[in-house]
Amino acid sequence: MEKQPLTPTGVQTVLNELYALPDEQLQQQARGLAFDFSGWISEHFTLTPSQAQFIENELSASFIAFVSSRVPFVMEHRLPITYSVFSKPPAKEEKEWGKIITTTDNVSQASTSELFTSGATGSFQFISRYYRK
Numbered sequence: 001m002e003k004q005p006l007t008p009t010g011v012q013t014v015l016n017e018l019y020a021l022p023d024e025q026l027q028q029q030a031r032g033l034a035f036d037f038s039g040w041i042s043e044h045f046t047l048t049p050s051q052a053q054f055i056e057n058e059l060s061a062s063f064i065a066f067v068s069s070r071v072p073f074v075m076e077h078r079l080p081i082t083y084s085v086f087s088k089p090p091a092k093e094e095k096e097w098g099k100i101i102t103t104t105d106n107v108s109q110a111s112t113s114e115l116f117t118s119g120a121t122g123s124f125q126f127i128s129r130y131y132r133k
Contacts, residue, residue, distance in 0.1 A: 030072035077120035
C-alpha cells in the first residue's frame with residue numbers, strides 16, 4: 001500500500017485500498033490502528049511537518065483512546081470513514097492560530113439473526129478546523 005497525503009482524498013484512497021483487502025488482512029490493519037494510532041497514521045500517510053507535530057504533540061490521550069477503540073470496529077465492518085477539513089490553514093505558522101480535530105460517530109450495532117449480515121451501520125467522520133485563538 002502506497003502512502004497517501006493526509007487529505008480528504010488521501011484518506012479515501014487508503015480506505016478504498018483497505019476495504020479491498022480480505023477480511024483477515026483488514027482485521028490486522030484494524031488491530032494495528034487500535035494498538036498504535038499515531039504509528040499507523042504515519043505508516044499509511046505522508047504527513048506534512050505540521051501534521052506530524054500535531055499528531056505527536058497535540059492529540060490528547062483521551063482523543064487517541066476514543067479513536068483507537070471506535071475506528072477499528074468501523075473499519076472491520078467496512079463502514080464509511082471520512083476526513084473533512086474546514087477552513088484553510090494559515091499561510092504560515094502563527095501562534096494565534098490553533099487547530100482542533102473532532103469526530104462524529106453515528107455507528108450502531110444491532111443483533112441480527114440474518115446470516116451474512118453484521119448488523120453494523122453508520123459512519124465515522126474526522127473534522128479538522130483551524131481557528132484564531
